[in-house]
Structure formats: structure tokens, C-alpha cells
Amino acid sequence: MGRELADAFAEARHVFEEVDDALGQKLSVLMFDGPEDELTLTENAQPALMAVSLAVVRVLEKQGGLDLATQAAFVAGHSLGEYSALAAAGTFSLADAARLLKLRGRSMQKAVPVGLGAMAALLGAEYEQAKDIAAAAAEGEVCEAANDNAPGQVVVSGHRTAVERAIKIAAEKGIKRAVMLPVSAPFHCALMQPAADAMAEALAGTAMAAPKAPLVANVIASRVTDPAEIRDLLVRQVTGTVRWREGVLYMKEQGVTGLVELGAGKVLSGLAKRIDKELTGSSVGTPADIEAFLKG
Template sequence: MGQAFVFPGQGSQAVGMGKALAETYPQARAVFAEVDDTLGQKLSALMFEGPEAELTLTANTQPALMAVSLAVIRVLEAEAGLDLARDAAFVAGHSLGEYSALAAAGSLSLADTTRLLRLRGSAMQEAVPPGVGAMAALLGLDYETGVAVAKQAMEEQGGGAVCQIANDNGGGQVVASGSKAAVERAMEIAKSKGAKRALLLPVSAPFHCALMQPAADVMADALAKVEIKAPKVPLISNVLAAPVEDAKDIRGLLVAQVTGTVRWRESVTYMASKGATLFVECGSGKVLTGLLKRIVDTATGVSIGTPADIDAFKART
């Protein structure tokens, strides 16, 4: 059975995430301690106890979600004998989860990943003033229709307005991102094109669109100074929806990802087409496992974020 290990992105965070792992496994505690030390902040306390409003700040959410994902990987290595190089056909992550995937595959160190995600979260937050941008889920549209809707909305707004498809999540779920007025217009157009629903998302900035170019520039500078090794498992890139293993290519794609579409539907379809039948979601929540059912109904998804999940995975192997 081909296995793909996948890593969640923003929206999967919840107060209490990782706490039971830390209480049960020294490997998880070690990951959280290294992240705390790297940031000079007790991020683990924020993850375990809240407050939620502080945890959901992008600069905190991004390294926090990665920390839980890496804690799961380290525990699986110790408790279930996991060896990604041997046991995984692919790794992939949704948006910030791509960094978690690279850290799990040995391409980035935990400390560098932590610093990069703190910077990425801050830079994305600061790229667009509050209230200028928006994101909206367009439910019931396929990707091609979503792209046409975003293009029409941008053209109708004119004046340098931005509207792009930020996420193609599969199962008729696409997300538009850009200038607030253009995104709101896209919601109206989407309904006229057959969308079941169109709703604004409670996000702090318009991610994965051209308005994020200042953040992409920040990440280009930061990634140029970080050692990136070839991953021990092929990474399915958000931007390409195809495997990438060359460190130089990974660097450029991580920069492009800031303003580019997260092609999750195509990424999952690709992995399934190459023999992946079990998708193991490592970290907080079950968002990617839920999306899997809408993309490839013949594949099996399991999510691992608690000691009970670890035990269940051990029982499978």
C-alpha cells in the first residue's frame, strides 16, 4: 500500500493541540522545547492553554501547526518505527504545511523551519493593511469556473484590483483571494454561475494572491540564507502539483507559493495516480482527511494528532 504523509495548514489550529502528545511522549516534548527555544517564546504554552485569539495570530499559528506536525512524526518514528524514506511514497503540505512536510523529510532543520514560519506569518500579515483584502469560499464551483469568476470580478473592478483563486481544495471548494471589493464581486458572480454558497472567510489577510508580493520578497531573502537539502521523500509542490526533489527548485517554489494557488486537489490526485492509497494527516485537526474523501473516494485517510491516534496507527502497521 503506497503511503503519502500530508501536513495541514492554517485553519486547523485549536487550543489544546499537542498537549496530550507532550504529556505522553518525550519526543513531542523535545520538539516543542526546541521550537520554544528557537523563538524565545513559550509558544507551546499558547498552543496548550490559549488564549485562542493569540494562537490564531498568523505569526503564531504557522510555527505552532508545524510544531504539532513534527511532534507527530517524531513520535511515530520512536513508537511505530516509522522511516519516511522507506515507508512514504510522497510528502505534501497545504500552504504552511509544505514547510512541515519539508522538515519531516529532512530538507529543512526544525529550527530553520520555525524561524521561517514565524517570518512568513508576520510578513503575510503585514503585506496588506487590515480591511483592504478578503478571502471567500466559493462552494459548488470547479476550479476552472472559479478562475473565470475571479478574472471577471477583477476586470469589472478595474483600477489595479486583484482577485485570484488561492486554494483549489477539491470537491467543489475553491477559495478566492484579493482586494475586498473584487472578492465580494466574485461572490456575486459565483452565485450566478451555480455556486451553492459563497461566504467570506474570517482571515486576517488575503493569502495566496498578488497582494502578497511583499511577503514573497521577504521570504525570497530569508530562504536564500537557509540550507535546504534534497528531501528523503519526493515533495509534491503546492505550486506545481507535481514532485520536486532539487533543493534549488524547492527554494524558488516556496517563494512562488506565497502568491500562487495551493493546488491541493491536483496534488492529491497526482499522488493517488502514482499509487498512494493511504493518506496520513500528521498534526492538528482532520481538514485534509475530510478533503481527501471528496477528491479520491477510493483512498483511505487517517489523521494523527493524539496519543489515541498514535496507538491506532501502530495497530494498522
């Protein structure tokens, strides 16, 4: 992850070096050479994904004159990507974003003993339907809608036994498919409260500036620019639903016609078209992508 960018661009190398220094860890070595099972630990994966996104941003800023303040109507990110978006928009320094995500990943992993929690994708379920299924499955345990990603793609999270009940209830209700996800913890549900508490403390001691472009926040699916409000929303996001579908529709209602995904993967740009066929979604994550974007 990120090696091609580091080989091609000095700006990317500088980002990876700064993240390594901030963490006191050679995260870049893990990113470039593995081992994969160590990189995928959430305390490593979260800052690593942010580093790749910011590497792309820095290259576009230096070589393409990218200026989010004048060229972006909004910034947004899915879950940990919200920190990437805020670092790109100048709310957090790169070093602070890396440290916060390292803590976020570690705290999320520690919040629930391994095996106690789970997440499942309800494919074919709409958000309100998924919330009803989760509520019926809870039976005194935690089971909540964690991610509203796109029409027909909602994720539930909570105690493993409750999530297993949700899968059975979904089948009974004719939901097309419900599958357990290979995750290390039940993210974005009430079981993550210890992690939310840790992030509240860390964010309280972190300098934050107003973003260069308004953030469309996960938990309210609307715009925000006030650093104090952003801080509160980031804490709420740890246990709250990622309302991605609604956030994308909000941006469209505000006149946005295209979304550009900066960093590893193409999931969000693909979701944009599923959420609204009138939207365009593109991804910029490799040297070839950057070259094409700059030419366009």
C-alpha cells in the same frame, strides 16, 4: 493545542522545547494555555501547527520506527503544511522551519492593511469556473483563485471589494454557496508579494537538503526533490494557487492509495475522499491516534 502530546510523549515535549528555543518565545505556553486570540495570530499559528505535526512525526519515528525514506512515496502539505512536510522529510531543520514560518506569518500579515483584503469559499464551483469568476470580479483590482481544495471547494482571494464582487457573480452563475472566510489577510494572491520577497531572502540564507521522499509541491501539483527548485516553489507559493486537488490526484496517478495526515485536524484526510473515492485518508494527531496507528 499539543498539550496531550506533550503530556504523553517525551519526544513531543522535546519538539515543543526546540521550537520555543528557536523562536526565543514560549510558543508552547500559548499553545497549551492560550490566550486563543494570540495563538490564532498567523505568526504564531503557523509555527504552532508545524510543531504539532513534527511532534507526531518524532513520536512515530522513535516509537514506531517510521522512516519516510522507505515508507512514504511522497510528502505534501497544504500551504504552511508544506514546511511541515519538508521538516519531516529532513529538508529543513526543525528550528529553521519554525523561524521561517514565524517570518512567513508575520510577513503575510504585514503585506496588506487589515480590512483591505479578503478570502471567500466558492462551494459548488470547480477550479476553472472559479478562475473565471475571479477574473470577472477583479475590475483592475486583485482577485484570484487561491486554493483548489477539492471538487466544488475553491477559495478566491484579493481586495475585499473584488472578493465581494466575486461572491455576487458566483450567485448569478448559480454557484451553490459563496461565503467570506474569517481570515486575517488575503493569502495566496498577488497582494502577498511583499511576503514572497521576505521569504525569498530568508530562504536564500537557509540550509536545505533533498527531502527523504519527494515533495508534491502546491504550486505545480507534481514531484520535486531538488533543494534549489523547492526554494523557488516555496517563494512562488506565497502568491500562487495551492493546487491541492491536483496534487492529490497526481499522487494517486503515481500509485498512492492512502494518505496519512500527521498533526492537528482532519481536514486534509477528509478532502482526500472527496477528491477521489478510491483513496483512503486517515489522521494521526492525538495520543489515541498514535496508539491506534502503531497497532495497525
